[in-house]
Amino acid sequence: MAENVDLSPVTQSDPARPRREPAIKRVLPRTLFGRALLIMVTPVFVVQAISAFVFFDRHYDTTTQRLAQGLAGQIAATVAMLERDDIGLSRNEVFNLAQRTMWLSLSFEEDKRLPEDLPPPQNTILDNRLVGALQERLAYPFAIDTHTLPEDVRVWVETDDGLLRVVVSRKRLFSSTTYLLVFWTVGTAALLVPIALIFMRNQVRPIRRLAVAAERFGKGQDVPSFKPEGAQEVRQASSAFIKMRERIKRQIQQRTEMLAGVSHDLRTPLTRMKLQLAMLEGTPEAASLKEDVTEMERMVEGYLAFARGEGTEAPETTSIGDLVREVVDRVTREAGHVDLHIEHDYDLPLRREVMRRAIGNLVANALRHGDVVSVRVGRRGTTVEVTVDDDGPGIPRQQREEVFRPFHRLESSRNPLTGGTGLGLTIARDVVRGHGGDLLLEDGPGGGLRARVMLPA
Structure with a gap:
């Protein structure tokens, strides 16, 4: 006596429930081209970002500090010359000397103090470095303004005799190498990225052609x-x-x-x-x-x-709606009535004769085992579906895969007097799979069997 075996699947999780992808996979590109490009471009931007943050920041800070120290030293030297009487130079001569040799525009107001309405220094690298340099070299109160004038920087120094006003070009506190560094960093990235795009596109194109060829052959x-x-x-x-x-x-x-x-x-x-x-x-x-x-x-x-199987018949563009209509007309001339409904018609590359025989076999089986037969042609997602429904006895769920085995007949569920060699469904599935689709048997809406032919659109 055969033992009763429980054929119900034993799984720890529901296989029908889609697994949630990790967040990193949802962000990463899906295509090989996108991922390869990301692998090439990411190191370039990371290296440039690190170099810009480390080198550019240090370079700009160091350069600004040295330029600020130079300007503070010149201002301190000018103040020292104004305070000393033994050098034999008048105030105007000192101003002219500073203008000619140090490009400092100077003016002096006697018995004046620092204005109270001057803007305070801002928390920038230029203001911090200039304030620090002036504090190191001057023993007098001072104030700076680096933002009011678009092209000049102003410095006020409160001496014992009055208020010294210094105006110097903003270019003296900036280095052109800073902009050159930015230009070369951005420029090289802008040059390398298109080259990488062209290179990767040429490398991915043969893979895409191989995928298309494999899909067409399938x-x-x-x-x-x-x-x-x-x-x-x-x-x-x-x-x-x-x-x-x-x-x-x-x-x-x-x-x-x-x-x-x-x-x-x-x-x-x-x-x-x-x-x-x-x-x-x-x-x-x-x-x-x-x-x-x-x-x-x-x-x-x-x-x-x-x-x-499919023999040597070559595929040709065929209207699936016309093909199914031809099959139904031919079958109904011999026996029974079929309710045909074509939602949308599509042109597909099909081996016309073998596909006609496959669908005709399904419709003939439905008429043989049922009284009410309906055929539908429509589209679901990326597939074109042809469904054949009947109200016959159907096929038990656990035996629906067995009927696709060659020469297999379900004597207990189908009338043995109807004939057949047990090859009809086998040939039909072989034909459909040869077109890249599949043939499934399901419960019909009328209580019988539904044969669902799925073909890639």
Whole structure:
């Protein structure tokens, strides 16, 4: 006695529930081109960002500090010359000397003090470095203004005799190398990124062509113009694909040629047996043998149709709506009525004859086992679907995959008097999968069976 086995799946989590991707995967690019470009560009920007933060910050700070110290030293030297009487220079001569040699514009107001309405120094590198340098070299109160005038910086120094006002060009406190560094940093990035884009696009293009060729071949379409190109690894993968394609085509051709010979060899003795039975007409044994020969001939035809598969028929652009309408018209002329509804019509690359036989087999099965049959043609996402529904006894859920096995018949669920060799559904699924789609059996809305043909749009 066979043991009862629980066929229910045992899983720790619901496989139908989609797994939530990590946050990093949702942010990263999905394509190989995007990821490869990210790998190339990210180090460039990271290195430039680090160098800009470390070198540029230190360079700008050091340069500004040294320029500020130089200016503070010149102002301190001018104040010292104004306070000393033994150098033999008047105030105007000191101002002219400072203007000529140090590019300082000076003015002096006697008995004046620092104005109270001067703007306070701002928290910038220039203000901090200039204030620090003046504090180191001057023993007098001072004030600075680096933002009021667009091109000049002003400094006030309160001496014992009055208020000294110094105006100097802002360029003396800035270095042009700072801008050159920014230019070269941004410029090199702007130059390297387009080069990386062009390079990566050329490297990814052969991979995309290989993917398209594999997808077309999986749908039963030939790709004679495909050739290896690109990097060595991509060429190796392309060569392997071409060799695989040739092996598959050679195997199909050998199988077709072999079965053509088998067909000829089997038809000949069957024909002789039918002729001999015709001479024995009228005997009970002859009638029984004639039924056996007819059954054997039908089984041989079914086996050859299954083994030939799609044969050598070339795909051509076909209207799926017209094809299904033709199948329904042909089947309903022989038996039954079919409710046909075409939501949208689509042109697909199909092997017309084998697809017509596959869909016709599904519709004929539905009419054989049900009274009400409906056929629908529509689109769901990226697939075009042809559904065939009936109100017959259906097929138990646990046996729906078994019916696709060659020569498998469900005697307990289908009427054995209806005939059939158990190859119809096998051939139909083989044809649909040869076009890159799939054939599924489900519960029908009318309580019977639904056959769902899914083809890539």
